[in-house]
Amino acid sequence: MTARVLIGGVGYRWFGDGSFGLVASDALALLEWPAGVDVEDLGYGALHVALDLADTDPPYERVILVGVTERGREPGQVYRFRCETTLPDSQEIQARMYEAGAGVIDLDHLVVIGRHFQALPDDVIAIELEPHPGTVGDGLTAEVQALIPQVVDLVRQEVSATAGAPPASVRR
Secondary structure, three states, rough: EEEEEEEEOOOOOOOOOOOOEEEEEEEHHHOOOOOEEEEEEOOOOHHHHHHHHHOOOOOOOOOEEEEOOOOOOOOEEEEEOOOOOOOHHHHHHHHHHHHHOOOOOOOHHHHHHHHHHHOOOOOOOEEEEEOOOOOOOOOOOOHHHHHHHHHHHHHHHHHHHOOOOOOOOOOO
């Protein structure tokens, strides 16, 4: 593999099912990947992640983010989509930077701020869990833990995807 690919878990540790992205990236980090594929914990804030990625040389050509985001979809399901490349207006970017600076860790913040600083490639895929409301605790619920193998398979498919492969669906 010649393309540089980053697989990143986004979220908080010890936050019940909200830790899904980091637990998944922990499982993915234990696997063997082709040269040029890195697995990282990106649960340390969008501003810092964007600055770190901006300094990456050579830059990543594909980024696969794994996390939890409430979007009003069916809870307990995993969704995969290509992230938008268009930036929102400057007020929304500033609001996201403010929240990220205040410690909010959010996959959408990471994408917007990363794109603002030109730290992300155009090819960014999100693999997200739609959470059940109110799940808390130190670890994942059994239902969500059972989804980790599905996410591992989805990430493997994304890593092995070639330029001729059909694109992931675009979130609207």
